[in-house]
Amino acid sequence: MADSFLFIIAEGVLEKLGSLALREFFLAWGLETEVETIREILGAIQAVLLEAEQQRPHNHAIEFWLGKLQDVLYDAEDVVDEFECEALRRKVRRFFSSSNPLAFRFRMGHKLKKIRETVDEIVALKSKFGLTERIFDRHVIHRKKEMTHSFVDACNVIGREQARDNIIEMLVQFVDGENVSVIPIVGIGGLGKTTLAKLVYNDQRVISNFEMKLWVCVSDVFELEKVIIKILNSASPCQRYMDLDIDHKIVITTRSKRVAEIMGTVSAHNLSLLPHQDCLSLFFKCACRGQQEKQNPNLKRIGEEIVRKCKGVPLAVITLGSLLYSVTDEREWEFIRDNEIWKLEQKEDDILPALRLSYEHLPSYLKRCFVYCSIFPKDYEFTELQLVYLWMANGLIESSNENQELEDVGMRYFKELCSRCFFEDFSEGARGIVNCKMHDLMHDLALSISRNECSVVMTSTQQIPKSVRHIFFPYPKSLSDQDLPTSLQIPQTVRTISFLNRTRGWICSERFIKTCCLRFPYLRVLDLAFLEFQILPKRIGDLKHLKYLSLYGNCLINRLPNSICKLQSLQVLILTLCYKLQELPKDIQHMINLRWLTITTKQKYLPTGGIGCLKALRFLFISWCDNLEYLFEDMQGLKKLRSLAITYCRSLKSLPQSIKCLTALDTLRIDACKNLDFTMEEGEDNQCLTQFSLQKLVLIDLPKLAEFPEWLIRGSTNSLKVMRIGECDNLRELPRCLQNMSSLSELQIIGCPQLNNDPI
Structure with missing residues (x-):
């Protein structure tokens, strides 16, 4: 079978080692020969991986061999990431004057040599198993166009x-x-x-x-x-x-x-099996959007045969119908119908063959993203943005085009998985971000493929396999020992430690946080949501691989160490509902890779020379800052900011003039800012003209909003798609320019009693 998780990991490592930017870096450090040798040997191993995976359940020696291979693949990824970390550090060299380039080269050369030696050992072992090399021809179904949402909809159910x-x-x-x-x-x-x-x-x-x-x-x-x-x-x-x-x-x-x-x-x-005729209708509705009568009659015949193999299970019908959406090549339909997977013995609680087929036909870049989703417990609701940034933190999203945003690539991955029914139960959250969860059978499928990549910790006596890279504590209040994480034998190479709970009030010992900083140097994700502790240790700055840090809902912490600003790789910093946080770190401007920042702080104003210097920032959410009266004045530095949300900042008096200079801004939400006055003086120069083109504008619960601030939508005549206004008790009229906005597809106005005109 072509669902070898190790094959996908090996493919990703080879791509990273061969990337142009890193090859130039290796060349500059005199390490290109070592790296090229590793690439060649890994390529040879990849050729026998599929056969090794097939023999794995019946051969303990191969099981051990594959385990060693998995470890060295992740070690190689860690080395690649370390080179990337060093490149980021060099951008802020004065801040890290203690960095020693000669020591770095020596250390990395030693690590590469050790990896090469380990790979050599693995190659020597493979000959003992009689494994033969194969050229792997991955069969992937390509769509004519991309779907943007899952077809599974309660309004379109059949039978x-x-x-x-x-x-x-x-x-x-x-x-x-x-x-x-x-x-x-x-x-x-x-x-x-x-x-x-x-x-x-x-x-x-x-x-x-x-x-x-x-x-x-x-x-x-x-x-x-x-x-x-x-x-x-x-x-x-x-x-x-x-x-x-x-x-x-x-x-x-x-x-x-x-x-x-x-x-x-x-x-x-x-609930009974779905009748065959209803299954047929459902299948062709997914595959052909109800146009089956116009399709090739051979496709209709093949489709009927595929449906019979689904044995009346709607999810199987929907999954395969969605997989074949817009596919007109008869050979693709026949490949699904005649696949060997239908011959496997099927037990009542087994994963449906149709789901495995759908997974096997994913492109390789989507397979590892899907398997990573097994990190979530069943029925855990996550957001699309959270998932995309978790993928990014683990290096699962890459773009060969410098002009293509990683977030956009990740959203394309997400939408493609949605179109294949891998996610369900979609809803829109407070900031317009989509919430969803995995179908439980899809979750079972991801777990079966990941092979001990993830471990959900429920008890203090639980054994954690050495191969685990992602550790989760979904129900911390059910754990009797508050120091439980420090008592477990967690592998040093773990990449994710997360408390995927949604209830606050679990006091976490500071000793555990220190343990994370000292014992797990390769952490990419540290999610401490709703845990409560007072001190984040200075050693947090040592986690140079860390890309995702969440302190969401910590009601005790009042200060962050300035060493947190050493996290040059950090892409996500979540400080929402940290009500006692006195201020942001003074050197936050050095967090040059930060792309998503959410903050709650007790500050009265946000100083210039801080957030405004974060040129990589894409998403900025400022909420529950009760004392905040003024924002930072140098917003013009946020050239890549796409979404800005300012909510529940009851003392905020005004917005800075520089907000007009956010050239990439497409979403703006301002909610429950009781004292915010939108009046803004028009500047004498062109710099003060609105330079953003909004696609979505949401204004909620703003009692001081009397006259609509036309400067907000001045540059958005041809771009604004969604505008929602609610609970603005004193708003008297809407701007006349709304009549000329041909792109506007949704205008929602609720609870604005003083409005006296209707411009649409």
Whole structure:
């Protein structure tokens, strides 16, 4: 099979070692011979990897050999990253005057020699296994055009109308009941249980009969009491319902008949396989957008044969239909129909062959990105921006075109995976960023491929394999030992340490943070969201590979060490809801690679010569800064800033003139700034004319906004697509120029009682 994770890693390492920029760097340091030798040997190993992976389950010696190979591949990646770190350090040489170039060359030469020797050992071992070299011809289906969203939509479901009506009828019967009513929907993975629940949830009959609706996802670890509490807490997050009885009506979906028996108060609705004719309609709706009658009749025949192999499972039908979207080559359809994967023995809880097929037909650059998504626990909701920057932090996104933004490449990856049904449950968050999660079967698939890349830590006695590169603590409050992370035997080469929890209040020992800085020099991601500790150690500056650092929701920390500014590789710094943070580090201008910055601070003003010097910054979110009266005046330095959000800064008085000079700005959101006056004097020179072209403008809860600031949209006549205005009690009129904005596709106005004109 062509889903060898090691093959993909090897391919990525070879590309990095062969990149033009790094080859020039190696040449300058006199290390090009060592690097070229490593590339040649890795190429030879790659040729036998696929056969080795096939023999892996039956041969412990090959298992050991592949483990050593995986380690050396990651070591090689670490060396490449270290060269990149040194290049960044040289851009701010005066700040790091202690850097010794001769010592660096000697150290790196020694590391490359050690890698070459290890690779030589691995090559010598492979001959003992009788492995033969293969030329790997990856079969990838190329689309004619890129889809921008997943086709899975509750409004376009086929064949589940009767099931929906039956469940709604049962729900309505219980409206006046006094007891808890739980209706389980039971079925194997991929049948569409969640999609059916969405149909019920969004049906007008349910909306009219129930005052409140809640949608809650729960993990595989099933405890009835915790599920009920989670539902109630969703209704009112500020309260804690620990001892209350409930009178809700509840619909649950589960693969487990046992869970249905425990929770259900009525007979479970056993979801049946989708009838063949409905499967056909669904398949061609995905593959041809309902135009199957205009298609090649041979494609229709082949499509019918593919659908039969899906055996009535809608997810399999949708996945393969989406995979073949806009593909008109009969050979591509036949390749799917005749693939060997259909012959594998299939157990009830196994991953669907259709999903493996969809994965195998991903381009190599998408495969590793998809597998990395297994880092998230099941049902974990993440944002598209978070995912893209996690990919970037782990070197999974590269662009050969200097003019192409890595964020745009990452978003293209994300949209392509969405179009193939790898993600689901999309919603728009507060800043307009898309939230979603992985389908649980897709999550199973990613885990099966990653082979111990990730470890989710649940107990202090848990054994962590040496091959693990990503460590996660999803439920820290369930861990009895607050120093648990320091007591575990975590491999030194780990790249991610993350607390993927969404509840604050877990006190983390400062000893653990120090341990991270001292013991794990190759960290790329350190996500400490909602942990509470007072001091971030000075040694944080030693994590030169670190690209993603989150202190989101830390309510205790009041100061950051200036050594944090040594993190030249850092791309993401998240300081949102750090309410006690007195100020930003004074040398923040040296964080030259920072691309996404979110801050909460107690400062009254943000000084010039700080954030305004971050030329790489793309996203800047300033929120919950209650004391902030003035922003930094040198915004004109942010030539690449694309999105600016200023929210819940109640003392903010004005915006700087230099905001008009943000030439790359396409999204601006200003929300709940009670004292913000948009009045701005027009300058005498052209520099003060608005230079950005917005695509999206959101203005919410701004009581001092009386006259619409036309300077905000002056340069956006041909670009503005979305404008939302809400809760602006004193806004009297909208600008007349809105009538001339042909690009405007969405204008939303809510809660503006003084408006007296309608320019559209």
